[in-house]
Structures are given as structure tokens and as C-alpha cells.
Amino acid sequence: MKFIVNSAILPTQLDPVACNTAVPKMLKTAGFKDIQIKTCYCCNKDKKVVFEVDATSKDALAKALEKINFPVESIMETQKM
DSSP states (O other): OEEEEEEOOOOTTOOHHHHHHHHHHHHHHTTOTTOEEEEEEEETTTTEEEEEEEOSOHHHHHHHHHHTTOOEEEEEEEOOO
């Protein structure tokens, strides 16, 4: 399944660009092999990031992001047209 993850506003100590590179590594290190970050987008002005993700379910994705303390605003299931 494909999802779009929209971050909440990142804490001031987190740089959006650094976050984009760290999250895939953190998921892999935490053992989440069934969750794959496909594309990352960064909005420095708003201190947010957006990911395109392949995952088995929305619930599994939410739990993985919670485990690595990633601030999620929304997770939406998507379908490419």
C-alpha cells in the first residue's frame, strides 16, 4: 500500500533536510523492513517534511513512526492514477 505522510511542525532543534535523510535510516535501524520511504520532500520555511511511503498498513506505518518519535500530522493512503 502507498501512503503520504505529512509531518507536524518539527521541533526547533530538527532541521527538515536532516530529518528527511534520518527517518529512512531510523526506520531501518529500528527493524521496520516492511516500511520503505520512496520519496522525501522538505519545506524549510514551514519546518515540515512529507514522505511517499510503501507500507503494509496505515496502522503499521503510524506505529513505526511513533516508535522513532517522528511528529506526524497526517497519514493518507494514496493510489497512483
